[in-house]
Amino acid sequence: MRIPCPYCGARDSAEFAYLGDATPTRPDPEAPDAQDAFHDYVYLRDNPAGAHAEWWYHAAGCRRWVKVERDTLTHVVSQAQFAGGAE
Structure with missing residues (x-):
C-alpha cells in the first residue's frame, strides 16, 4: 500500500x-458523565468496512502526522492531508 504524504509524495506504508481511527472526538473532561464518556472513547471503537479516516505518522520520512482517507476493503487511499488541515 502506498500513502501519498503531502510533503514527501507517495511512499510505501x-x-x-x-x-488508528481519526473520527472520534475527545470527550469534555468537565462533563458530568466524563468517566463513562472516556471509557467509550478509549475502548469502544468501530471497525468499519469501507471508507474510513485514519491517523498515520510518517516515521521514516518527514515525521509529520497525516490524516488518510482509505477504503479498508481495497486499501485504496482517496486523500491525505497533514493533521490539522493544510500547511
Whole structure:
C-alpha cells in the first residue's frame, strides 16, 4: 500500500506508523458523565468496512502526522492531508 504524504509524495506504508481511527472526538473532561464518556472513547471503537479516516505518522520520512482517507476493503487511499488541515 502506498500513502501519498503531502510533503514527501507517495511512499510505501512501511515508512508510516498507524495510529488508528481519526473520527472520534475527545470527550469534555468537565462533563458530568466524563468517566463513562472516556471509557467509550478509549475502548469502544468501530471497525468499519469501507471508507474510513485514519491517523498515520510518517516515521521514516518527514515525521509529520497525516490524516488518510482509505477504503479498508481495497486499501485504496482517496486523500491525505497533514493533521490539522493544510500547511
